[in-house]
Amino acid sequence: MDPIHQFEIKNLLPIARIGGIEIAFTNSALFMLIALALILLLMLGATSSRALVPGRLQAVAEMSYEFVATTLRSTAGPEGMKFFPLVFSLFMFILVLNVIGIIPYTFTVTSHIVITVALALLVFFTVVIYGFWKHGLHFFKLWVPSGIPIYILPLVTFIEVLSFLSRPVSHSVRLFANMLAGHITLKVFGGFVTMLGALGFLGWLGAIIPLGLTVALTALELLVAVLQAYVFAILTCIYLSDAIHAGH
Amino acid sequence: MDPQAAKMIGAGIACIGMGGAGVGVGTIFGHYLAAALRNPSAAQGQFANLIFGFAVTEALGIFSLLIALLLLFAL
Numbered sequence: 543m544d545p546i547h548q549f550e551i552k553n554l555l556p557i558a559r560i561g562g563i564e565i566a567f568t569n570s571a572l573f574m575l576i577a578l579a580l581i582l583l584l585m586l587g588a589t590s591s592r593a594l595v596p597g598r599l600q601a602v603a604e605m606s607y608e609f610v611a612t613t614l615r616s617t618a619g620p621e622g623m624k625f626f627p628l629v630f631s632l633f634m635f636i637l638v639l640n641v642i643g644i645i646p647y648t649f650t651v652t653s654h655i656v657i658t659v660a661l662a663l664l665v666f667f668t669v670v671i672y673g674f675w676k677h678g679l680h681f682f683k684l685w686v687p688s689g690i691p692i693y694i695l696p697l698v699t700f701i702e703v704l705s706f707l708s709r710p711v712s713h714s715v716r717l718f719a720n721m722l723a724g725h726i727t728l729k730v731f732g733g734f735v736t737m738l739g740a741l742g743f744l745g746w747l748g749a750i751i752p753l754g755l756t757v758a759l760t761a762l763e764l765l766v767a768v769l770q771a772y773v774f775a776i777l778t779c780i781y782l783s784d785a786i787h788a789g790h
Numbered sequence: 791m792d793p794q795a796a797k798m799i800g801a802g803i804a805c806i807g808m809g810g811a812g813v814g815v816g817t818i819f820g821h822y823l824a825a826a827l828r829n830p831s832a833a834q835g836q837f838a839n840l841i842f843g844f845a846v847t848e849a850l851g852i853f854s855l856l857i858a859l860l861l862l863f864a865l
Contacts, residue, residue, distance in 0.1 A: 546863065617838055712849035719852045722859070773845045776838060 545729035549653055549722070569649045570657070577638040577651070606634065613776055618783035625782050628668065632661060633775035640721065640767035644760060652770075653721040655714065662714035665778050673785035681788045713777055720770050724763045731756045797861050804858040811851020818843045 555567035588596075588603030596604055610630045614622045636652060643650030651657055673681040685702040686695065734752035738745040822840045826833035 613838065712846075712852070715856055716845065716849055716852050719855050719859070723855060769841075773841060776841055777845060780842060 545726045545733065548725060548729060549650070551654070570651050570654065573639065573642060573649045573651050577635060577642060580638055580642075581634050606630075610775060613772075614779050617776065617779040618786055621786050622779065622782055625668075628665075629775055629778050629782070632665070632778055633771055636661070636717065636774050637768065637771035640771055641764070643721065643725070644763050644767060650721050650725055652717055653725060655718045658714035658718040659710070661717075661774075662710040665713065665781060666710040669781045669785040672782075673788055676785070677788045681785075684784055684788045709781065713774070713781075717770050717774055720766055724759075724766055728756060728759055728763065731759060797865070801858040801861040804854050804861065807854030807857075808851040811848055811854075814847040814850070815844055818847060 552569045553564070553566040554569060554572060556564065557567060558565045584599065585603055588600040591597065591600065593600060607630070610633050611623070611626060614626055614629055618625070639651045642648055643653065673684070677683075685699050685706060687698060687702070690698050731752045735749045735756065738749040738752065741748075818840065822833075822836070825836075
């Protein structure tokens, strides 16, 4: 029982080999496509009828829209709504990937740091490019807080720059590590069940405890999956708010 | 000492850092709950701040977990 085995990337369909790098359709790509298809089905199915009194599917779509829109408006202001497509896509993509990953025998795409780093760098560069495009050199004010005595200003600026640069690191590692640690914990407790079961009848009686814990941990993982998607989205909103209103 | 054993010990020591994040997250949620019970009508407006504080605090614990995972599986 290797708890890391579930994160293995398998080549499902080799496509090409360029230099020493193999390009293939992997299980990671497959689950990303499944998540995309689920989101498309939800959104297209919800908006096809467009009833005044929403049905169940339309209510889910409207609630998720309102949820993200309220978060974005309260953290980045009304101007932030121009970034709504980005934030909503990120939130729905990560949410669906996280929730699919809880189902046994599926693959958790967000448990790979390459995916989360790509998403976090997308947000980071959006903030930097939009910030410089909108404010020009005034964007540097973001790192120079006003009302600080001049003799500690260099130190504060240094800390601000450092915290700005470490944002993509913590933004990506948080999602990745939460998913990874949660799934390893589930697998370890699942391993206890089989280990105790190998001991015979008394072992099966004892295995009830880790089995119950696995069920409880799955419920906790569902909470973590939704919470981490929300945290990723709200941090995106806060970082975008910095780009929209540069300077403290 | 066997390098493998040193790695395992190092990973265990790295995990101590997560305790600090645990204290921090507990403080954040505890204070939020205390304040929310004093003034329940204002609590909903601070939910985004709660999650932001939680995320920033948790990041530090996650960094030490990352070191432990790197020691165990990557290096």
